[in-house]
Amino acid sequence: MRAAILxxxxxxxxxxxxxxxxDLSAFxxxxxxxxxxxxxxxxxxxxxxxxxxxSIAFDVAKKADTGARNRGFESAARFINMHVxxxxxxxxxxxxxxxxxxxxxDLVAGDANGSQAMLRAMMDQGVRVILCGQSAAANGVSADExxxxxxxxxxxxxxxxxxxxxxxxxxxx
Numbered sequence: 001m002r003a004a005i006l007x008x009x010x011x012x013x014x015x016x017x018x019x020x021x022x023d024l025s026a027f028x029x030x031x032x033x034x035x036x037x038x039x040x041x042x043x044x045x046x047x048x049x050x051x052x053x054x055s056i057a058f059d060v061a062k063k064a065d066t067g068a069r070n071r072g073f074e075s076a077a078r079f080i081n082m083h084v085x086x087x088x089x090x091x092x093x094x095x096x097x098x099x100x101x102x103x104x105x106d107l108v109a110g111d112a113n114g115s116q117a118m119l120r121a122m123m124d125q126g127v128r129v130i131l132c133g134q135s136a137a138a139n140g141v142s143a144d145e146x147x148x149x150x151x152x153x154x155x156x157x158x159x160x161x162x163x164x165x166x167x168x169x170x171x172x173x
Contacts, residue, residue: 032084032125036069036118037077039085048086054079055094055168057160061101070106070115073097075173077122090125096163097122100132100156104139107131109147116147123149132156 027038056079060072076095084090099107106115107129119129130151136142143152153159160170 030081030085032080032090033077033118033121035121036074037079037081039078039082041085045086048083048088051092052083052088053092053094054083054088055163055166056171057096057098057163057168058171058173059156059160060097060099060103060106061156063102063105064115067112067114069118070103072103073106073115073118073122075171076127077118079171080122080125080127094126094168095122096128096130096159096168098130098132098153098156098159098163100135102139104131104135104141107147107150108141108145113147119147120149123147130156130159132159 024038024040026040028040029036029038056076058072058076058079060070062070062072064070076097080090080093080095083093106113107119109116123129128151129147129149130153131141131146132155133152134155136152146152153162164170
């Protein structure tokens with residue numbers, strides 16, 4: 001009997017947990033970036049003050065899967081899309097993406113880079129992309145290999161300190 005009970009407990013522990021499927025049907029891209037940065041309207045959310053301004057630094061250290069878009073970069077696009085859709089004028093949103101660690105490779109130009117077109121479009125809209133020079137050195141990446149428009153700073157720590165002096169806050173996502 002004891003063996004049967006232990007077997008039942010073990011089987012229950014190994015059984016897959018039924019997760020509720022996410023409903024992403026309300027998520028749409030735009031109005032700034034039509035090909036990426038999906039977001040959903042939120043009924044009942046607090047209305048943003050009419051003079052809202054954002055200066056946000058996104059910290060991205062994790063590399064995307066080969067050929068995929070980097071989720072950290074896309075989060076910055078989602079931030080822009082959702083806030084412009086919520087009524088914040090695009091010219092009141094300043095975004096910087098500080099890149100370090102393995103994500104350094106997602107800034108190298110080339111056809112295999114799934115983030116390149118997205119980054120180019122974001123930089124065309126004024127998003128700053130700043131690479132940690134220490135991570136570039138550690139990953140063997142030189143400035144001439146980078147997507148046009150990517151900035152290089154001494155370190156990610158330096159970039160964040162300078163951005164904070166300019167009024168940027170760090171987004172923890």
